[in-house]
Amino acid sequence: MDAFVNGFFAAFQAVIDAGAYVMLPIIITVLGLVFGLKFSKAFKAGITIDIGFAGINLVTQLMKDQLGPAAQAMVENFGVQLDVLDVGWSALASVAWASPIVPLIVLEVIAINIIMLAVRMTNTLDVDIWNYHSMLTCGGLVFFVTGNIVWALVASGLMAVITFKFADWSQPLVSKFFGIPNVSLPHVPSVSSLIIAAPMNWLLDHIPGVKDIDLNLSGVKKYLGFFGEPWMLGLILGCIIGALAKYDIAGIFTLGVYMSAVMVLLPRMTVLFVEGLMPVSSAASKFCKKRFKGREFSIGLDAAVVVGNDSVITLALLMVPITLLLAVILPGNHMLPFADLAVITFRVCMIVALCRGNMFRSLIIACVVMTAILYAGTVAAPYMTAFASSAGLDFDSLIASTCGPSLTMSAMLFWSCITNPVVFIPAIVVVFAAVYFFIEKKVGMNRIQAYAEGKTLEEYEAEQAEAAAEE
């Protein structure tokens, strides 16, 4: 037995030492086989993902070579300490997928989802495997920093439970505000904002005068619409940074064009990663749906399905310059927002839904949420950089994104696990249990439904009773 265990660990270690390019196809092939894919299909999926990873790596290298020195020069010229590069969520998500504990965490999250569905603790069926990258980043980082597989699985498991509940609780908003029924969003990069947004919205609701303020931002789309186009956003930011680095005109324009290329190429490379994962994801989806035939549930999707909302796009456009400004003026922030400025829609979509489209409130809350993200990203940067470098994504400077450990939910779990998990993890569990009790027993889903529809609880319940009577 000992020999077997030792042999297993030796093999495990050998795979880890071989690096991400060897590990990724193995991880994906194993996962594919577990969900019943044929070997040839599973292997092809693994290699496709590897190709995507290689592509992401190439583009981030380009970003590092061009943007790194410019940011450095900017720091020297103006003393703005923005030396942590935002390389974008997809680069960091791909790193997480190359962590050795990926199969464990993926199976853990699916098992938790199935158990919670079976005991009716959740209504969300989450088989969008790509988006497990949030749990993978959190667990993978804890494993990387502490080497402790138990705390890594606790972190990712807790995150899964919290995410499914957040998805349940916010489902009425998705259904009513965005008009997409039977769908919930167990998508950490979006629902994580609710941790800050929900209490703030309650607070703003209880300040006399503030309660009724709204903003009309219909002009924003017309004047800031170009921020929504990645090539333009990259070009403008590249030129600004080049100018601040005191490059000559040719240098400024060159940096602009390179950054434009990064903004356009990075998503194209990530597409390959997603393509590779698709067969595994559909196999997992079939596997789970078979087990819950006849049971009504919300299907968990990526928030990509709601960010096309006009108010969300408007707020996200406005948040591009505001986030840059915040990065400059916030004392102690080191993160230079860049690649993820293209996906601010995801950070703000649940805020807009929660405020039922009130732009004044959404704007205030979004500023606080982005502030939290910038600080968490700054603090987690040394760990994230080392983690990325262990997977072959090497940088001379520190890196971050607005995703992964920068998200409030991940930040809390990650810091708890690497500092004093014995104290902090039970504390998080207790607080979450209290919130759970408060929302399900005190507030109640009916009140959330009523709020989402813009009615009072009495109106909503009367309507429900009427509908029931008619049947």
Place this chain on the structure above:
Amino acid sequence: MKRVLFACGNGIVTSTMVAHKVADYLEENGVEIKYDQCKVQEVAAIAGDYDLVVTSGQFNENEIKTPVIMAINLLTGIGEDETLEEILEACRE
């Protein structure tokens, strides 16, 4: 050959899933398309170059003249066949 634009939140994840399902289905039915993917925010600027826009979620279709089909059903799996047929009809020459 019709040109189709698949759009989603980041032009990466759900648009890839939808595009593959649609392209596979159309191929089975003998219809070939040329397609690209993009973010929903870009649609208004480039939709003019396409015969059809397929979004994986919410989109304000009043902004463009190109016909739009919302294909969230291909992600949830509910009503998938109807949506695929609708897209097939739109893509026939």
